[in-house]
Amino acid sequence: xxxxxxxxxxxxxxxxxxxxxxxxxxxxxxxxxxxxxxxxxxxxxxxxxxxxxxxxxxxxxxxxxxxxxxxxxxxxxxxxxxxxxxxxxxxxxxxxxxxxxxxxxxxxxxxxxxxxxxxxxxxxxxxxxxxxxxxxxxxxxxxxxxxxxxxxxxxxxxxxxxxxxxxxxxxxxxxxxxxxxxxxxxxxxxxxxxxxxxxxxxxxxxxxxxxxxxxxxxxxxxxxxxxxxxxxxxxxxxxxxxxxxxxxxxxxxxxxxxxxxxxxxxxxxxxxxxxxxxxxxxxxxxxxxxxxxxxxxxxxxxxxxxxxxxxxxxxxxxxxxxxxxxxxxxxxxxxxxxxxxxxxxxxxxxxxx
Numbered sequence: 066x067x068x069x070x071x072x073x074x075x076x077x078x079x080x081x082x083x084x085x086x087x088x089x090x091x092x093x094x095x096x097x098x099x100x101x102x103x104x105x106x107x108x109x110x111x112x113x114x115x116x117x118x119x120x121x122x123x124x125x126x127x128x129x130x131x132x133x134x135x136x137x138x139x140x141x142x143x144x145x146x147x148x149x150x151x152x153x154x155x156x157x158x159x160x161x162x163x164x165x166x167x168x169x170x171x172x173x174x175x176x177x178x179x180x181x182x183x184x185x186x187x188x189x190x191x192x193x194x195x196x197x198x199x200x201x202x203x204x205x206x207x208x209x210x211x212x213x214x215x216x217x218x219x220x221x222x223x224x225x226x227x228x229x230x231x232x233x234x235x236x237x238x239x240x241x242x243x244x245x246x247x248x249x250x251x252x253x254x255x256x257x258x259x260x261x262x263x264x265x266x267x268x269x270x271x272x273x274x275x276x277x278x279x280x281x282x283x284x285x286x287x288x289x290x291x292x293x294x295x296x297x298x299x300x301x302x303x304x305x306x307x308x309x310x311x312x313x314x315x316x317x318x319x320x321x322x323x324x325x326x327x328x329x330x331x332x333x334x335x336x337x338x339x340x341x342x343x344x345x346x347x348x349x350x351x352x353x354x355x356x357x358x359x360x361x362x363x364x365x366x367x368x369x370x371x372x373x374x375x376x377x378x379x380x381x382x383x384x385x386x387x388x389x390x391x392x393x394x395x396x397x398x399x400x401x402x403x404x405x406x407x408x409x410x411x412x413x414x415x416x417x418x
Contacts, residue, residue: 105306143157370387
């Protein structure tokens with residue numbers, strides 16, 4: 066009995082002598098997060114790179130909404146923010162707790178020095194396959210176009226691994242797949258017939274588009290339902306600093322875009338409309354009786370893009386976007402073919418931290 070009592074006392078002494086594990090031990094790391102946007106119009110920038118100068122290997126890129134989140138050990142850092150075509154920003158930071166901030170980037174014009182190009186025989190062997198291609202709308206605006214209408218899907222046809230479905234047709238094949246095997250998304254909503262005027266033009270107005278991503282293979286898990294490719298198209302969010310109106314008059318169509326703040330630096334909207342006037346030209350054709358079929362025909366399309374977003378707090382932002390497109394084709398009152406697309410998307414972004 067005495068031995069058992071001694072052993073029990075010894076166990077109690079050993080338990081009480083163990084160092085206590087504090088559950089309130091302060092964290093040895095913290096998170097920096099926020100948004101990267103254009104200083105001129107407040108548009109968020111997709112793919113901007115953020116990294117600490119002391120350790121560039123732990124950098125991260127902003128998502129399609131311009132948001133980033135990076136966890137680092139506590140300490141002093143110089144945070145570098147880079148985006149192609151914009152001035153690089155350096156932000157000194159003493160990281161002792163979680164920090165949220167917004168980075169406004171300014172555009173930069175770079176004057177290139179004289180260069181000398183020396184030609185060498187190229188290696189025609191395929192080193193690696195390109196699975197993802199990103200296109201900025203500014204690149205589309207510099208490409209020659211048919212009848213003065215900038216066409217996103219025809220620009221995609223110029224990429225490696227992509228071929229047109231026919232001369233002048235907006236459909237395309239990706240690595241041998243069929244036209245109907247391409248998943249086309251407009252602000253995360255599928256578009257099933259992305260063409261106007263019997264396939265000569267796509268449904269996407271370049272004035273309303275922010276960027277395009279083409280996946281030719283290795284699709285992310287969030288996409289499905291198609292075998293060949295995924296075309297992910299994001300619409301402009303609008304200028305949240307000032308009102309801006311733009312437009313254009315082409316050979317067969319005219320367009321108008323309006324954007325501006327709902328509440329300055331809190332929310333913005335964008336409305337873009339386009340319509341052809343081929344039906345007006347048809348009525349100018351001569352002909353009577355049996356020869357008046359073309360004159361009495363109707364052939365036109367119109368589309369409307371709208372997007373709005375509002376920031377309720379530093380952690381909550383609401384997005385709403387919609388698209389309406391319609392084609393009207395009537396041959397002399399005897400044959401008619403009408404089709405169109407209607408999409409709508411609502412998204413609520415919340416930062417959990």
